[in-house]
Amino acid sequence: MNISLGIIAGIIAGAFWGLVFLAPELTRGFTPIQLSAGRYVAYGLIAAILVSRSWRRLFATLTWREWKALAWLSFTGNIIYYFFLAKAVQTGGIAMASIVIGLLPVVITLVGSRDAGAVPLRSLLPSIALSTAGLSCISWQHLQSGSPAGLLYASGALASWTAYAVGNSRWLARLQSVTPHEWSMLTGLVTGAEALLLAVPALSSGAPQHSASEWLYFAAVVTSVAILCSIIGNGFWNYASRALPLTLTGQMIVFETLFAALYGFLWEARWPTIVETLAMGLLVSGVASCALAHGPKRTSVAPTL
Secondary structure, eight states, rough: HHHHHHHHHHHHHHHHGGGTTTTTHTTTTTOOOHHHHHHHHHHHHHHHHHHHHGGHHHHHHHHHHHHHHHHHHHHIIIHHHHHHHHHHHHHOHHHHHHHHHHHHHHHHHHHHTTTTOOOHHHHHHHHHHHHHHHHHHHHHHTTTTSSSHHHHHHHHHHHHHHHHHHHHHHHHHTTTOOHHHHHHHHHHHHHHHHHHHHHHHHTTTTGSSOOOOOOOOHHHHHHHHHHIIEEEHHHHHHHHHHHHHHHHHHHHHHHHHHHHHHHHHHHTTOOOOHHHHHHHHHHHHHHHHHHHHHHHGGOOOOOOO
């Protein structure tokens, strides 16, 4: 695997994923269930088109076990996660939600340190300490203004995405016959099928309160999120997940936090404070420390995206 390319892919994925924190602000008149259903129905439709050429080969390759894994990963990492995230943003704000989600690198790195052949935990302690310091540095001034409900929803998002990130990384390591892009499209296909169960009650529950132009605006936002975050972002993330060990993959999620905070500053039309700037510096230093801990001797040939 090529660690440098994996890190670059993780950074790009974070840049696209950070946009999901803006969607609930852009569509405040719509419920989190509507956002989740709309985004993932769009994701499923686009994924079905993109994976259609490989469908026969993939169907012959995957067993019932892989399809069950896709169903679980799709529900946990997409539908449930985005519902909790949207609720967290709408009740506690972008900054608070992005900070709590920012605990993902620490949690996933700790889980990954138990994998066979993983970098020893003691080598990862500087990275974990830097990431934790950065999150602590920025959180004290934002979490005080966040509502208890917002923190609860953000914690739910943290738990669901941790389960997804760990499971997804391990399945990608097993399935060498499926490319990261194909796995992302299959995830989208299954997520779209699951989202259809939410679509009718979710999209009809609020329809009387919205005009046709508002529904068109909503459709444009969720489709944009589906393309940028789910199709493109997930593709880069799956590449990073296969190219990097789990202990380093977890650190890549820092960039979702950083870009989400950046987009939040732009949305709020303000510069980051000194404390926020220091926190972002600590987070980036944590990633750099983790990359150094893995060393150049662990590299090999990268997979095909």
